[in-house]
Amino acid sequence: MRKKFSVILLILGLLMVLFFTVAQAKSYEIAVVVKIAGIPWFNRMAEGVKKAAKELGVNAYLVGPSTADPAAQVQMVEDLITRGVDALCVVPNDAKSLIPVFQKAKSQGIVVLTHESPFETTAVDWDIETIDSVEYGKLPINAIVRKLVESGEKYTEDNPAGFVMLVGSLTVPLHNYWADVAVEYAKTNFPFLKELTTRLPTAESVADSRAAVLDLITTYGDKLKAVIGWGSLGPIGAAQAVQEKGLQDEIIVVGSAIPSTVVPYLQSGAVDYAQLWDPADAGYAMVYIAKQMLEGKTIESGMEIPRMGPISINGKVISVNQIKMMWTADDAASLGF
Amino acid sequence: MEIKRNPLSRLTKKNEFYLFLVLIVLSTFLAISNPKFLRLENIFDLLRNNTFLGIVALGELVVLISGGIDVSFTAIATIAQYIMGFIISTYYIDNILVAILLPIPIGIALGAINGLLVYYTRVHPVIITISTLNAFYGLLIFLSKGTWIYNFPPSFRRFAQLKLITLVNERGIKYGLSIFTGIWIVVAIITWLILKYFPIGRKIYAIGGNLEAARRAGFNIFRTQLFVYCYIGALSGLAAFVHAQLTQMIQPNAIVGRELDVIAAAILGGASVFGGSGSVAGAVMGVLLIAVIKNGLILMKLPAYWHQVVMGAIIIIAASISALQRKIKAKRESVSVG
Numbered sequence: 138m139r140k141k142f143s144v145i146l147l148i149l150g151l152l153m154v155l156f157f158t159v160a161q162a163k164s165y166e167i168a169v170v171v172k173i174a175g176i177p178w179f180n181r182m183a184e185g186v187k188k189a190a191k192e193l194g195v196n197a198y199l200v201g202p203s204t205a206d207p208a209a210q211v212q213m214v215e216d217l218i219t220r221g222v223d224a225l226c227v228v229p230n231d232a233k234s235l236i237p238v239f240q241k242a243k244s245q246g247i248v249v250l251t252h253e254s255p256f257e258t259t260a261v262d263w264d265i266e267t268i269d270s271v272e273y274g275k276l277p278i279n280a281i282v283r284k285l286v287e288s289g290e291k292y293t294e295d296n297p298a299g300f301v302m303l304v305g306s307l308t309v310p311l312h313n314y315w316a317d318v319a320v321e322y323a324k325t326n327f328p329f330l331k332e333l334t335t336r337l338p339t340a341e342s343v344a345d346s347r348a349a350v351l352d353l354i355t356t357y358g359d360k361l362k363a364v365i366g367w368g369s370l371g372p373i374g375a376a377q378a379v380q381e382k383g384l385q386d387e388i389i390v391v392g393s394a395i396p397s398t399v400v401p402y403l404q405s406g407a408v409d410y411a412q413l414w415d416p417a418d419a420g421y422a423m424v425y426i427a428k429q430m431l432e433g434k435t436i437e438s439g440m441e442i443p444r445m446g447p448i449s450i451n452g453k454v455i456s457v458n459q460i461k462m463m464w465t466a467d468d469a470a471s472l473g474f
Numbered sequence: 475m476e477i478k479r480n481p482l483s484r485l486t487k488k489n490e491f492y493l494f495l496v497l498i499v500l501s502t503f504l505a506i507s508n509p510k511f512l513r514l515e516n517i518f519d520l521l522r523n524n525t526f527l528g529i530v531a532l533g534e535l536v537v538l539i540s541g542g543i544d545v546s547f548t549a550i551a552t553i554a555q556y557i558m559g560f561i562i563s564t565y566y567i568d569n570i571l572v573a574i575l576l577p578i579p580i581g582i583a584l585g586a587i588n589g590l591l592v593y594y595t596r597v598h599p600v601i602i603t604i605s606t607l608n609a610f611y612g613l614l615i616f617l618s619k620g621t622w623i624y625n626f627p628p629s630f631r632r633f634a635q636l637k638l639i640t641l642v643n644e645r646g647i648k649y650g651l652s653i654f655t656g657i658w659i660v661v662a663i664i665t666w667l668i669l670k671y672f673p674i675g676r677k678i679y680a681i682g683g684n685l686e687a688a689r690r691a692g693f694n695i696f697r698t699q700l701f702v703y704c705y706i707g708a709l710s711g712l713a714a715f716v717h718a719q720l721t722q723m724i725q726p727n728a729i730v731g732r733e734l735d736v737i738a739a740a741i742l743g744g745a746s747v748f749g750g751s752g753s754v755a756g757a758v759m760g761v762l763l764i765a766v767i768k769n770g771l772i773l774m775k776l777p778a779y780w781h782q783v784v785m786g787a788i789i790i791i792a793a794s795i796s797a798l799q800r801k802i803k804a805k806r807e808s809v810s811v812g
Contacts, residue, residue, distance in 0.1 A: 176620035335777040343721040348523040352772040355516045383647040
């Protein structure tokens, strides 16, 4: 009796295992590999990935190396290929070093997508951006011009309004691309804006940005009218320096900033305008596009990503424009990350 | 025969003298190219911005003199800073003394781990402290999930504005000698006193000069090494407080990665990686030299591409001068012995 019971249990158990394996096999496995796991930015992205997994019925998850090390990321992608995932969505530490593994993945029929890497797309199916990078470069310049006009001062080519830009480092491709766009845009449209010195590589540290802006204030005095921080800590450091010198009404601070960190600075007026995209959107969009491709649908402009509107395609870059603009503390607080 | 020494020739034999000369030449050069460099406001800002570097460089100096090296202090500072920030912001402890005193024992405890490992394993301290750097930092990232802390009580924000001397600039904005510069000066004096007048100071120089000789002379190596690593731990904790004050934001990844700046400052100041030599005055000037260069590069309106080139070149020049200095000294000594 007892033996019979345990045999039945065993068979049932085996059936269940079989059933789940089959059920699992039906849903696509989509791995999102980020630059570094466990930092707030990518935790937020993981929320978007989880949401997409739930809504789209796929097995999507987010992983990343413990340090932002290109080699560790390549290794991780390599392991996922061996494991036989259906799609790889990667936020590269170093886009070039991933080319060989991407080629390997594609030769095995794995869908390969990237994010934040619009300039190195040779070995990928698509790169997905949740912002229009040209637009992103122009908006801070527009914000500066708007603030200058509001101040009532007249600036001309002979009496220019000086600005300085802070980037994460001189080798971060996106930061420097935005900076190039901004300079070009300002030159052609607003000749009364003048870049006082070449971009400084401090925007990944509050302390460095703060020190640099203090030095800039000393050097250029009232010629310095605006600071643009392209890395998300640049505007915070700049705002602290400006506040310390009581110049929040004289110097315009704009740029990328994580909404929750910039709230107090928007409140005090030390930061005048901040912008960013929501990493959760990027996480969702990557999983969404991956699933469409796995189902054999063609990706074309005008296709809709839920809640993000129609996509546009430029070469191998898919983009939706979801720049989050923050003019006031309320704007920033309402974004919720 | 007794060699007669006049004060000037004694001075020129000192590494600190050359460092001071470089500092003066550089400052003069900067002041000519941009007179704003010499304004008190700029100098006060410069001192305040480099307090973190200045305090930990003093700790590193003591470790280097003892013949060791510590690269894990950035992780120690980060942990001390994070625990302090977490406690005062979560329980909203509006008391600045807690914020100052909390990170120091944390730093000492973590420094003690380094000291124990260095003494008992006899593995080179570079290996030990690189390992503890990774272990401490990895654990913090795992536990904190990298979250930033930025909602501090009012006393924490007010303290950052305290000044020892307050002046007013032409626009009516207050500036002055920051309380943090004061902390740096006090730490420098304490370190100087320890090295010069306390028995432990003699022991630190002795074990750094020749560990085996010190052991045979009956020095307690264990206690000395433990002291050295706890001392840099304590200073890392204090510097961590200063760093959090200056940025008003605690990010787990803000400090780690700055090890070389600090070690460079100490070595620039004449401390030797082989142990046994180095001085407080040298370490302070090493930090000032780095600070002046960084400040000057922007003031001279040099493009950022050149910043690292100039920085590297000056470190090479200064280090070569001090190496040359040591070589000449060694030659003289060997001649006088022979």
